[in-house]
Amino acid sequence: MREIVRRGLGWAVPLAALVVIVVGLWPAAEAADPATRVQQVASGIRCPFCSGESLADSTSDVARDLRDIIAEQVAAGMTNAEIEDYFAARYGDQILLDPSRGGWALALWLVPLAAAAVGAVAIARRRRARAPS
Amino acid sequence: MIALVGYLAILAAAAGSAWLAVAGFRTARPGGTEGSLRSPVALLVGGAVVAFLALEAGLLSHDFTLQYVADHSSRSTPLIFLLASAWAALEGSIVLWGLVLAGFTWMVARTVRRGDGLGAGALAVIGAVALFWFGMMATVADPFRVCTEVASDVCQASSWFPLAAATAPLDGLGANPLLQNNILMAIHPPMLYLGFVGFTVPFAFAISALAGGEQGRTWLERTHRWSLLAWTFLTLGVLLGAWWSYAVLGWGGYWAWDPVENAAFIPWLVATAFIHSAAVQRRRGVLQAWNLVLVISTFALTILGTFLTRSGTILSVHSFTQSGVGPALLGFLVLVLLASFGLFAWRADLVASAPRLESLASREGAFLLNNLLLAVFAFTVLVGTLYPILTEAFSGDVVSVGRPFFDRITLPIAFLLLLAIGVGSIAPYRVARGTVVWARIRTPLRAALVAGAGAVLVGVRSVPVVLITVLSTFVIGVAVRRFWEQAGVVRRSGVTAGSAMTRVLGGDPGYWGGQIAHIGVALVALAIATSTGLASRSEVHLAEGDTAVVDGYCVEYLGSTTRTEPQRTVTAARVRLLRDDCQREIGVLAPSINEYRRPPAVASPAIHVGIVEDTFLSLVGGTTSEIVLGVYVFPLQWLLWAGGLVTVGGGAFAYLGRHRSRRKRAAPARERSHA
Numbered sequence: 001m002r003e004i005v006r007r008g009l010g011w012a013v014p015l016a017a018l019v020v021i022v023v024g025l026w027p028a029a030e031a032a033d034p035a036t037r038v039q040q041v042a043s044g045i046r047c048p049f050c051s052g053e054s055l056a057d058s059t060s061d062v063a064r065d066l067r068d069i070i071a072e073q074v075a076a077g078m079t080n081a082e083i084e085d086y087f088a089a090r091y092g093d094q095i096l097l098d099p100s101r102g103g104w105a106l107a108l109w110l111v112p113l114a115a116a117a118v119g120a121v122a123i124a125r126r127r128r129a130r131a132p133s
Numbered sequence: 134m135i136a137l138v139g140y141l142a143i144l145a146a147a148a149g150s151a152w153l154a155v156a157g158f159r160t161a162r163p164g165g166t167e168g169s170l171r172s173p174v175a176l177l178v179g180g181a182v183v184a185f186l187a188l189e190a191g192l193l194s195h196d197f198t199l200q201y202v203a204d205h206s207s208r209s210t211p212l213i214f215l216l217a218s219a220w221a222a223l224e225g226s227i228v229l230w231g232l233v234l235a236g237f238t239w240m241v242a243r244t245v246r247r248g249d250g251l252g253a254g255a256l257a258v259i260g261a262v263a264l265f266w267f268g269m270m271a272t273v274a275d276p277f278r279v280c281t282e283v284a285s286d287v288c289q290a291s292s293w294f295p296l297a298a299a300t301a302p303l304d305g306l307g308a309n310p311l312l313q314n315n316i317l318m319a320i321h322p323p324m325l326y327l328g329f330v331g332f333t334v335p336f337a338f339a340i341s342a343l344a345g346g347e348q349g350r351t352w353l354e355r356t357h358r359w360s361l362l363a364w365t366f367l368t369l370g371v372l373l374g375a376w377w378s379y380a381v382l383g384w385g386g387y388w389a390w391d392p393v394e395n396a397a398f399i400p401w402l403v404a405t406a407f408i409h410s411a412a413v414q415r416r417r418g419v420l421q422a423w424n425l426v427l428v429i430s431t432f433a434l435t436i437l438g439t440f441l442t443r444s445g446t447i448l449s450v451h452s453f454t455q456s457g458v459g460p461a462l463l464g465f466l467v468l469v470l471l472a473s474f475g476l477f478a479w480r481a482d483l484v485a486s487a488p489r490l491e492s493l494a495s496r497e498g499a500f501l502l503n504n505l506l507l508a509v510f511a512f513t514v515l516v517g518t519l520y521p522i523l524t525e526a527f528s529g530d531v532v533s534v535g536r537p538f539f540d541r542i543t544l545p546i547a548f549l550l551l552l553a554i555g556v557g558s559i560a561p562y563r564v565a566r567g568t569v570v571w572a573r574i575r576t577p578l579r580a581a582l583v584a585g586a587g588a589v590l591v592g593v594r595s596v597p598v599v600l601i602t603v604l605s606t607f608v609i610g611v612a613v614r615r616f617w618e619q620a621g622v623v624r625r626s627g628v629t630a631g632s633a634m635t636r637v638l639g640g641d642p643g644y645w646g647g648q649i650a651h652i653g654v655a656l657v658a659l660a661i662a663t664s665t666g667l668a669s670r671s672e673v674h675l676a677e678g679d680t681a682v683v684d685g686y687c688v689e690y691l692g693s694t695t696r697t698e699p700q701r702t703v704t705a706a707r708v709r710l711l712r713d714d715c716q717r718e719i720g721v722l723a724p725s726i727n728e729y730r731r732p733p734a735v736a737s738p739a740i741h742v743g744i745v746e747d748t749f750l751s752l753v754g755g756t757t758s759e760i761v762l763g764v765y766v767f768p769l770q771w772l773l774w775a776g777g778l779v780t781v782g783g784g785a786f787a788y789l790g791r792h793r794s795r796r797k798r799a800a801p802a803r804e805r806s807h808a
Contacts, residue, residue, distance in 0.1 A: 014579040017586035021603075024589030025596050039670050044537045054535055056670075057384040059736050059753055064672075064761070097535025108520055108534065112513040112542055119505040123493070 038071045041083050045070075046095045054097055135196055136295040139187030139277040146180025146231065147267035149173045150260045153238075157257025161250045161345065170256055174242040177263060181235035188219050188228050188276055197301035200278045200291040201225060207305035207730070209699035214308050217319035221312045223443055223458060224276035226322060231266050233323075233330040237359075238263065241334055244355070251351060254341030255334070262333055265465050273457030307700060310729035314737060317377040325370030325397060329435040331363025332404060336432035336473075339425050343476050346483045353411050353424065358788060360411065360428075361646075364404050365784030371397050372777035383724070383736030383751035385670065385765040387773070390539040395518045396438035402511035403431045406504045412643065413500045417562065422477075422485040423504070429473040434515075436466045441518070492564045499557025506553060510546045514539065544597060547658060551604035554651050555611045573618075577610025593667065601662035605655035612648040642790020650783030656776025663769040664747075670766075675708075676759040680715060683764045686748060687715040690760060702728045703737075706752050706760050710741055724752040724762070742771055 043056035047063045055063045055070070066087075073083045087095050152173035160170065188201070192215050197203040205225070206218045214221075220229040238259050245252030270276065272293075279299040282290035286302045312318045335356035342352035374397065375387040388394060407427040414420045440462040492498065517534045524530050559573040584606035588599050616637060623633040638645045671683040675690035682688075691707040705725035711718050722739035729735070738751040747770035751763040 010579070014582040017579075017582035020586035021582070021589050021599060024586075025594065025599060035669065035671055044535070046533050046535065053384070053389065057386060057389050059383045059751070061754060064754055067672075092531070094531040094533050097533045098537035108517065108538065109542075111516045112509050112546070115509045115512045116505065119508060123501055123505065 034071070034074050037074050037080065038067060041070050041074070041080050042067050044084065044097050045087050046097055048091050048095060135187050135191045135194075136199055136277040136279050136299075139184050139191070140271075140275070140293075140295040142180045142183035142187060143231075143267055143270045143275075143277070144180070146177050146184060146235070147264060147271055149176030149178075149180055150263035150267055153177060153260030154257050154264060155260075157253045157255075157260055161254035161257060161341065163250075163345075170242060170245065170253065173260065174238060174256070177260070177267075178235045178239045180267070181231045184270070184276075185219070185228050185232045188225060189216065191277075192216070192218050195305070197288070197303075197305055198279050198299035199276075200280045200288045201276045203280055203288045203302050203305045205305070205308055207307040207700065210305075210308050210313065211700065213316065213319060214313040217312070218308050220322050220326075221308055221318075224270070224274045226326075226443070227266060227270055227274050228276050229323065230326055230330060231263070231270060233326050234259070234263055234266060234333060237330060237334055241337075250345055251338065251341050251347055251355070254345055255337040255352075258337035258340045259333060262337070269458065269461055273461050307730045310701070310727065310731065310733065310735045311381070313700070313729075314727060314735050315377055315381045317373050317380065321370060321373040321377055324366050324373055328363050328365075328367025328370050329397075329400070329438065331359060331366060332400070332428070332431050332435055334359040334363070335407075335428050339428045340473060340476065343425065343480045343484060346480060348484050350414055350418065350421070353414055357411060357415065360404070360408055361784055361788040364401075364408055365781055365788060367397070367401050367404060368777070368784060369781045371401055372774070372781065375777075376774055379770075380740070381735070381737065383738045383753070383763065385738065385749050385751060385763065385767070390517075390536050392518050393442050395514050396441040399511050399515050399518070400431050400434040400438055402507050402514070403427060403434055406507035406511070407431055409500050409507075410504050412647075413497055417497060419497065422481050425477055425481065425484070427504075429477065433466060433469050433473070434511075436462065436469060440466055494560075494567075495565045496557065496560045496562045498565075499553060499560050502553050503550070503557055506546055506550050510543075510550075513542050513546075517542070548600060548604060551601070551608055551655065551658060554654065555604070555608045558648060558651060559611055559615050573615065574607075574611060577607050577614055580610045581607035595662075595666045598662045598666040601658055605659040608655040609652050612652055616645070616648070638786075639790065643787050646783045646785075646787025646790060648783070649786055650780045653776045653778070653780030653783055656772055656779060658776075660769050660771075660773035660776055664767040664773060667768045668766060671764050672753055673762050673764060674759050675762055679759075682713055682715065684766045685713050686719075686764065686766070687711040687713055688750070688762065688764060689715075690762070691721070693760070700729060704728075704752075706755075706762070708739070708750055708762065710748060710750070719748070722750050724750045726752050744771070746770065 039056055042063075043054050045055045045066075047053045047055050047058040047060065047066070049060070049062050053063070055066050070083055073086065078086075084096055150173075153170060156170055156173055190196075191199045191202045192206050195202065195206070195208055201222070201224055202218075205222045206215055210218065218225065220226045238256070241252070241259065242256060245256060275293050277295060278291040278293055279295060279297050280288040280290075280301055281292050281297055281299065282288070283300050283302045286304065287306065288302055307313075335352075338352040338356045341347075371394075374394065378389070379385075379387040407424065410420050410424050410427060414424050440459065443458055443462065493501070517538055520534050521532050524532050555577070556570065556574060560570055581603045585599050585603035588602045593599055593602075616634075619637045620630070620633045623636050624630060628636070669684045673681045673683055673688065675681060675688070677690055677692050680687060680689045687710075689709040689711065691709055693704060693706045695702065695704045697703075703725050704727075705723040707721055707723050709718060709721050719741055722741060724739040725737045727735045727737055736752050738749055740750070741748040746766050746768040749763075749765040749767060751765070752760060753763045754761040
């Protein structure tokens with residue numbers, strides 16, 4: 001009897017934990033607060049006059065001014081994409097750190113998938129090649 | 134005088150390298166003549182040591198006739214940063230590189246006995262590699278150029294000829310502000326170099342084995358500890374770099390996917406894959422060809438990393454723009470790739486192991502999955518790093534690849550890697566039966582779910598953070614449970630708990646070192662998730678005496694002080710940090726802006742480290758009347774450094790434990806021979 005209870009508990013606890021996790025996270029991503037959104041957008045835009053830093057990372061005055069612009073735009077209700085378009089129009093596409101907007105650059109996203117596929121095929125073929133013997 | 138001694142030392146080291154390459158090759162080749170390799174090694178090591186000491190002597194004696202000393206130090210540079218200036222800029226860092234390589238050469242040479250073709254061949258390869266570095270020091274990256282023309286107290290022209298008529302500015306320009314702001318920057322590069330240069334040794338043995346058509350895993354056995362040592366130092370180097378970035382750069386982060394950070398991270402990933410697949414080959418005799426590919430790739434990537442860092446190809450906070458060095462490094466990289474993979478293509482069938490994996494559902498299979506993930510990870514970061522350079526070079530288009538790309542790609546790979554670590558590290562070799570694996574992961578899986586629920590209950594609503602919490606707990610749980618189980622088995626033989634634990638750990642230091650490293654990686658993953666996914670960042674404008682409540686804290690600006698030190702002017706804002714009720718004081722912090730003799734000004738953050746979270750204050754800007762204060766909160770930030778150190782400790786444990794167990798085995802053998 002005690003064994004059954006123990007076993008039952010052994011499953012009840014992780015199951016309950018799973019329920020807590022699923023229910024807790026279900027309302028999905030709640031709308032991010034403005035400061036987080038400014039941070040999100042800023043980390044995707046290159047600081048135009050700094051060396052290789054994003055607007056979120058740079059401590060320069062320019063970056064701070066541009067972050068203020070982003071904050072105003074977030075407050076005005078613009079979406080992330082609209083803000084990015086605004087900056088791309090002013091400074092050119094290269095200011096965006098996410099390359100998926102330019103045609104060819106989309107290929108960049110396929111690189112890991114392609115590499116994984118090649119590797120998986122190679123492993124599978126190695127297996128098959130020596131099945132007998 | 135110093136220039137002459139230093140330059141001659143470099144020439145001597147270069148001559149020793151060339152001599153070692155030739156003599157090693159002649160000894161290694163079939164039917165080759167047995168020549169002593171001692172003299173060339175001595176010349177190489179002696180030259181490298183003298184060159185390094187000469188550079189330090191020049192810096193310490195403020196010999197501004199040396200352009201390097203004039204450009205990168207000054208009379209007001211503090212002693213520790215004066216010493217570190219020897220590797221704070223391009224030419225000097227290559228001198229340190231040469232010194233580290235010389236040290237490794239000397240240690241390898243001590244293991245090479247007469248008639249050891251593999252070892253002699255490896256020394257020949259090391260000689261050839263060393264010849265490149267010392268050759269570069271003698272030509273395009275000469276640290277001992279003498280200043281021949283001074284204008285407005287700056288060295289304007291210089292000559293390679295050590296006896297040229299020298300002149301000197303009254304004082305040097307001083308060290309790079311970014312590099313003299315924190316002690317970590319003095320330690321980070323040597324650690325990274327010990328890691329980078331260390332992989333020359335397994336590479337050299339691999340090439341020697343390939344060239345000699347040597348089958349089997351002797352090269353792997355002989356270089357196993359070298360790989361562990363190099364990996365441990367590389368891990369420490371990357372960790373210290375991130376730590377420095379966090380403590381010194383006021384932006385409040387530790388990893389920006391900067392090309393120079395990637396340059397160290399990519400070889401780390403491939404080296405990690407190599408350590409794992411080498412373990413499979415040592416244990417089961419498979420994957421020889423793959424190991425050769427990995428070790429060659431690791432070495433080539435360290436050269437690529439140096440090229441990216443040192444050639445100024447990429448605009449980045451780390452790069453020192455230089456000419457001549459870039460083409461030389463690129464040429465060397467191409468040569469290494471062509472020669473190594475050419476040799477591989479020609480000889481691999483000779484040395485490759487017969488494939489005999491029994492089942493993919495096994496430890497070997499898990500290692501393959503791990504290798505696949507790490508290789509894909511490394512390849513992706515590599516492509517993302519090179520993509521902007523290549524597009525700009527070939528089409529002229531300027532594109533940027535940054536955090537959004539890398540973060541999004543990393544997340545799924547990190548999930549899979551953690552899962553693979555958890556299941557793979559306890560799967561049996563040969564064939565893993567489902568019931569055995571399930572028995573080993575059942576309890577950790579429960580603990581992991583409970584931890585995930587705990588995270589949700591304390592208010593975490595970020596899906597990635599909860600997932601990483603579950604997976605990290607799982608990895609740690611699997612390792613701890615396995616240890617517990619094995620210690621229990623030993624315990625039953627009637628020993629104390631303490632000695633049962635040490636016996637388990639000492640019985641297989643390689644495995645347990647690996648498990649310790651896994652625990653460290655899991656902690657790092659958790660800390661990265663919480664410190665980025667749950668961070669909050671705000672900026673407040675404060676006039677003197679103002680109070681503001683941000684992110685659950687209350688900050689009060691007390692006023693600023695400016696103090697002048699010999700090498701810099703420090704403007705520090707005194708800020709009182711309190712709980713959000715503005716009553717309970719946590720402490721007074723002083724974030725500052727440091728202005729050196731040369732720009733840029735560097736913001737030094739002030740950080741309150743807490744168990745739950747770090748509070749990171751940074752002076753973002755300001756005028757005389759008010760300051761702009763960045764208030765950043767990073768949950769569980771300390772865990773990142775702790776986890777990183779645990780990972781390093783795992784590598785060190787595997788390294789040292791192996792050494793001890795080998796000595797133990799050697800001792801009785803010696804006794805027998807005496808009897």
